[in-house]
Amino acid sequence: MDNSVNLNSDIVSIQNVSFSHGSRKIFDDISLTIQRGKITAVMGPSGTGKTTLLKLIGGQLTPDKGSIEVDKENVHQLKRADLYTLRKRMGMLFQSGALLTDINVYDNIALPLREHTRLSESMIRTLVLMKLHAVGLRGARDLMPNELSGGMARRVALARAIALDPMMIMYDEPFTGQDPISLGTLVKLIKELNNALKLTSIIVSHDVKETASIADYIYVLSGGKIIGQGTPEQIKNSDSEWVQQFMKGDADGPVHFHYPAIDYQNDLFET
Amino acid sequence: MINFFQNLGKVTLSGFSKLGRSTFFLLQVLSGISSVIPRPRLLIAQLYSVGVLSFLIITISGLFVGMVLGLQGFYILSDFGAEEALGVMVASSLVRELGPVVAALLFAGRAGSALTAEIGLMKATEQLSGMEMMAIDPIKRIISPRFLSGFLAMPLLAALFSSIGVIGGHIAGVEMLGVDEGSYWSQMQANLDFQDDIVNGIIKSIVFGFVVSWIALFEGYDAIPTSEGVSRATTRTVVNSAFAILALDFILTALMFGDI
Ligand SMILES: Nc1ncnc2c1ncn2[C@@H]1O[C@H](COP(=O)(O)OP(=O)(O)OP(=O)(O)O)[C@@H](O)[C@H]1O
Ligand SMILES: [Mg+2]
Numbered sequence: 001m002d003n004s005v006n007l008n009s010d011i012v013s014i015q016n017v018s019f020s021h022g023s024r025k026i027f028d029d030i031s032l033t034i035q036r037g038k039i040t041a042v043m044g045p046s047g048t049g050k051t052t053l054l055k056l057i058g059g060q061l062t063p064d065k066g067s068i069e070v071d072k073e074n075v076h077q078l079k080r081a082d083l084y085t086l087r088k089r090m091g092m093l094f095q096s097g098a099l100l101t102d103i104n105v106y107d108n109i110a111l112p113l114r115e116h117t118r119l120s121e122s123m124i125r126t127l128v129l130m131k132l133h134a135v136g137l138r139g140a141r142d143l144m145p146n147e148l149s150g151g152m153a154r155r156v157a158l159a160r161a162i163a164l165d166p167m168m169i170m171y172d173e174p175f176t177g178q179d180p181i182s183l184g185t186l187v188k189l190i191k192e193l194n195n196a197l198k199l200t201s202i203i204v205s206h207d208v209k210e211t212a213s214i215a216d217y218i219y220v221l222s223g224g225k226i227i228g229q230g231t232p233e234q235i236k237n238s239d240s241e242w243v244q245q246f247m248k249g250d251a252d253g254p255v256h257f258h259y260p261a262i263d264y265q266n267d268l269f270e271t
Numbered sequence: 272m273i274n275f276f277q278n279l280g281k282v283t284l285s286g287f288s289k290l291g292r293s294t295f296f297l298l299q300v301l302s303g304i305s306s307v308i309p310r311p312r313l314l315i316a317q318l319y320s321v322g323v324l325s326f327l328i329i330t331i332s333g334l335f336v337g338m339v340l341g342l343q344g345f346y347i348l349s350d351f352g353a354e355e356a357l358g359v360m361v362a363s364s365l366v367r368e369l370g371p372v373v374a375a376l377l378f379a380g381r382a383g384s385a386l387t388a389e390i391g392l393m394k395a396t397e398q399l400s401g402m403e404m405m406a407i408d409p410i411k412r413i414i415s416p417r418f419l420s421g422f423l424a425m426p427l428l429a430a431l432f433s434s435i436g437v438i439g440g441h442i443a444g445v446e447m448l449g450v451d452e453g454s455y456w457s458q459m460q461a462n463l464d465f466q467d468d469i470v471n472g473i474i475k476s477i478v479f480g481f482v483v484s485w486i487a488l489f490e491g492y493d494a495i496p497t498s499e500g501v502s503r504a505t506t507r508t509v510v511n512s513a514f515a516i517l518a519l520d521f522i523l524t525a526l527m528f529g530d531i
Binding site (some may be wrong): 055056060084085086087088090092095096098099100101111112115116157159164 | 396397398400401402403404405406407408412430
């Protein structure tokens with residue numbers, strides 16, 4: 001593959017996208033780009049649509065308006081077979097792990113290899129063990145998904161997402177539920193994977209510290225809009241109140257902790 | 272009044288849209304079957320689980336239904352002094368009607384509801400989305416093997432039900448009430464027609480297996496991905512399958528045996 005030509009180009013380009021879940025507007029005309037070879041973080045409060053954004057990029061949801069291109073292909077105009085070919089080059093780590101519950105850890109990671117390659121079982125074994133070793137769970141290969149803790153399941157899912165050596169990985173909340181030791185390892189792992197395999201990573205997270213420590217570029221989402229963007233330095237020094245509130249974790253400010261509701265006092269004393 | 276028409280319209284529209292989705296789903300499932308054949312392991316695993324789920328309940332129910340047929344048949348036939356015909360009465364009721372219908376109802380309640388819950392939970396826990404993002408078509412990998420196994424298992428389970436039922440009839444009629452053993456079997460062999468009884472019974476159970484598997488898998492796939500959505504879908508599988516089985520049984524019987 002000739003990577004040199006478009007090394008500096010954008011791998012994902014989202015143009016003027018609007019999207020609603022039913023009557024609830026999630027995105028209102030947002031545009032953003034993800035640079036090839038970089039780690040880009042998308043941050044924002046819970047429920048702003050970070051997961052939704054990843055599903056739009058992966059072609060599982062279709063925007064109401066606007067276009068999304070991945071590797072120069074318009075995701076939502078591809079035929080099904082072409083979309084599947086494109087997806088083989090995208091890894092996605094689901095927030096819930098999304099491991100198949102009726103097969104064990106080993107088979108979960110072997111699944112994409114068995115489906116999409118003609119490798120021999122012994123090659124597959126080597127690859128699966130390598131990926132499991134990378135996430136520190138080589139010893140857990142015979143466990144069933146329901147025997148894993150939430151954090152372990154997330155790491156197995158990461159091993160599965162990198163099984164096919166994709167060009168891009170989307171991490172949905174990789175850090176939640178990790179203890180300090182595996183958290184540190186995971187942060188390093190994401191960084192190393194990105195650099196060693198020349199990947200592009202998109203990290204969706206609200207863990208400000210960890211994400212800022214490895215991201216090259218950060219987008220901050222809130223209320224269906226991009227309210228801030230820049231390198232971690234720029235974000236930290238941003239003069240936007242919104243961004244400052246989010247980075248510092250203040251309960252009050254332009255972003256509200258509460259889902260829209262009537263006045264608390266009135267609500268309590270209403271009969 | 273306007274509300275009534277609005278609701279009527281809504282129900283009709285959502286009914287049609289569900290019909291459309293389920294037909295499209297069926298076409299996808301059927302075209303996915305070709306990719307199951309080179310991988311028999313997927314199919315065997317599902318046949319095993321569907322078979323094991325239903326084996327015990329089919330056997331026990333078959334035995335009791337056969338015994339009841341033996342008792343009731345004896346009381347009616349003995350009024351006419353025709354107890355020797357007990358064997359053929361028990362066997363033809365089972366092979367023509369009760370085997371396919373009751374086995375299908377039990378299958379829907381046992382295996383069908385389990386299929387719906389399994390697929391619905393896979394959807395709710397994002398396992399199906401996860402597969403799509405790995406570029407693996409969940410219909411081909413998950414749904415089609417289950418469909419094929421339900422479709423293949425149903426005739427076998429109906430045959431099992433009927434065979435055990437014949438033994439149950441023997442226990443009640445011959446061993447408990449003293450019908451002549453030789454005439455129980457010989458009357459059955461002489462009067463049961465291969466085409467009319469056995470083939471038609473098998474056709475029925477194939478049709479029921481097809482419809483129940485379709486309903487169960489579609490309800491799971493179409494379920495709202497929450498615990499409540501999955502539980503409702505499971506109920507719908509049992510209810511809709513029962514209606515479908517009984518209505519189709521009438522239609523098939525009319526076509527096969529009636530002169531309609
Ligand atoms: N299937 C759906 N139907 C209707 N609304 C939905 C659906 N999925 C998500 N939503 C709504 O879309 C909004 C964004 O959801 P999303 O899962 O993308 O949030 P998120 O930013 O990933 O949140 P978190 O950080 O908690 O994971 C939420 O307010 C949610 O209520
Ligand atoms: Mg999310």
